Amino acid sequence: MAEKMATREAYGNALVELAEKYDFVVLDADLAAATKTGVFKKKYPERFFDCGIAEGNMISVAAGIATTGVIPFASSFAMFAAGRAYEQVRNSVGYPHLNVKIAATHAGVTVGEDGATHQCNEDIALMRTIPGMIILNPADALETRAAIEAAILHDGPVYIRLGRAAAPAVNAEGYQFEIGKGYTLADGKDITIVATGYMTHIALEAAKLLEAEGVSARVINMPTIKPLDTAILEKAARETGAIVTVEEHSIVGGLGGAVCEALAESCPVPVTRVGVPDCYGRSASAGEMLTFMNLTAESIAARAKETIARRV
């Protein structure tokens, strides 16, 4: 297992690593140092275009670039890439189904000290409403590298959600990532914890806590939110009878919302959505914010037991 690394850092490294293999350009909105596109800028300045603090323009520029057959990566914080520029993503990129890759960093409450205005807990919900949009939320550095390459190879818009905080590896070397697939990290029969992004390693910790109490929890890593791997979810619902979703995103419209929508129509079982409970964040360290929002292994384990108790 590799050491801890923020997925934004893995993104910057992946851009450099893949630069000779694929023809793409990188756009940023004055956040290259933070989004880590700066490492690409340093190595390939002729392929890097700063758009200044004008995210709406950046997304529509990216769309224009994509019409000419060049793949643009457009990066900013999730708040601005998905929030500020939502309509540009929807109309300039989504509607014409253009080959634009939006790599949005600083998603979720682990942004930390910058506080509520910068902690974007709504981006998955926003992006999910756009027809044809692929949404990837990698859990660790290895998965990020694979997701970036998969995004390049996919012809169409992709939104990649990345984090600021260092995340431990959850995937082993040799891991084969595929868009649209969930991965069972730990098997179990009493309940399934479905996690995405930064929360995946915390979900694994929760499963260990449950194991110590005699509860067998399956853990599924869901790096693709859209299209959702409904097959792995239905199997988990049938076999374990209860689901907990875990994300550092609002419980409205994110992974939890997507899982509920899917299972309600195919295999209804009790589902508990662990996430940001329809509220704003605040200034604190990433760790403090996770505790403040009850996004801890202990809390997930407790919610899992409650969910098992709701099984009919």
Place this chain on the structure above:
Amino acid sequence: MEQVKLDQLKEIARQIRIGVIEGTYHAKSGHPGGSLSIADVLAYLYFEEMNIDPQNPKMPERDRFVLSKGHTAPALYATLAARGFFPVEDLKTLRKIDSYLQGHPDMKGTPGVDMSTGSLGLGISAACGMALSAKYRGEDYRVYTIVGDGESEEGQVWEAAMFAAHYKLDNLVAFIDLNGLQIDGKITEVMNPTPHDEKLKAFGWNVITINAHDFEEIAAALAAARACKGKPTAIIACSVKGKGVSFMEDKADWHGKAPNADEYAQAMAELNGEGK
């Protein structure tokens, strides 16, 4: 300009205006006013200026056009039809459920449409992206866009203006269709975006002001744009909204309203030279 060519362009512009009236009349909706104001500029772009091939609409080295003021799609469709991208007869299907002529331009469905537009302010940015890509790849195609004067109230237009000058996109030409009217009235009364020339100069653009209905002036401005290096060119095209149909001219009311049967008959009679 030779009289023969001038006469040809005038005839093409007349056909475009007829297409605008046909389309909006049969659709019973749409935007005739701002479509009529850009008919002459479109005629010149598609029949004189741009390197395009109706038989090969996706030709990689083609010049690009982005209708940033996407609601005036009827004029773009009439131009593309006149140029042979699709049958003129299809203009009557505008806005119908089984038509490929959407209310606003759809690059996926309509031959010759280089960018989907309609939400104001987004098109000029996309045009910047196309022009930037040409620079990046060392290709020499040019990019043209038409921005509405009302549209220029969108902040993104000025983000794009900054971007184009910053990256020295001298392969980009943006027409500002200065017809002076938007849905709610005069642009100077709704939210004054003028003066466009001084603002764009301050943003670092090469700025030329012309009469949008004078082919000699359109031709001279585009030649000057080609000659200008290191800066994008803005052509402030002073136009008359509803140009060519007497009762539509300079009336905000005709921004987004289709002619009824009587109005259609009168408009067609005027455009066919049957007197007013």
